[in-house]
Amino acid sequence: MNFSEIKGQDKAVRNLRAILASGKIPSVFLLSGPDGVGKKLAAKIFIQAVLCSAPDKNQSPCELCPSCLAVQQGIHPDFKVVDLAYQANLREEELSKQRTLRVDTIRHLRSEMSMEPMMGGWKAALIVDAENLEIESSNALLKILEEPPRKTFWILLSSQDQALPKTILSRALKIPFAPIAPKLVAQILAQMGIESSSALKLCAGSVGKALEFSKRENWPGILTKSPLSAVQACEALPRDLPSCRREADLIFFSLSENLRWFYHQGKISFERFEKAARDISWLRAAVRSNADPRASVLLACLKAQEAGLKN
């Protein structure tokens, strides 16, 4: 893994390289931006470069030293990826049961990060989807960040950093990631042998989401052309509930990020964007805590149409 693999995020990569070149690693970072635009990959490469024993002159990790090999295989003892899967493993529960990051998980992480590094360098924690932290968990994390253990650094990833407590935001060095330009998304997909015009339209500059959309069969490809297209989108949702929820989440992402895109292009006013985005974010949260995904998707599509979104 090296920085040249990250496409369309020149500014963020420049910032990360500059930090590496300075040799001064801040103790908390926040990589913010939509899902699927390269935040996690960039964070992993950055961490690998800090842990690497011989990074190159462009600050990319060497990919050959024992530390690099351990990061690449996901077995580096001084690098923890904290996400719902990490928590499921700790709690010996199914992944599907994990919806938020709990305080016990953060306490466990603290004790792991307080131990001496096994490979002699830094210790790093990568907290994925930091908006999943419960309030109590955020408070526990804040306590750690106020006095982080020596030679540790913490990277938070979030697509909804407005949902994070201000006390954490004010401590973190923020590195924004932007949506990727449509032409570049098309190029990246083409290199993978994928051609899907509806995925491109719906993905709002996220390669990750474009890949998910392109895998959908029977996908109507249109969400907001007319009330009928909203109904068709709901009818195309899978029958089983967990898949239905996942797909609904993808639709909420597409609607809110495309609304943002429309607003930035001056096609809709800030008021319209803000109101619809707030309603959709509320519906998304409701579905995550058990509301009916079909009815919520229908409502979200209609709200987005009302605000002026057409795709």
Ligand SMILES: [Zn+2]
């Ligand atoms: Zn290395």
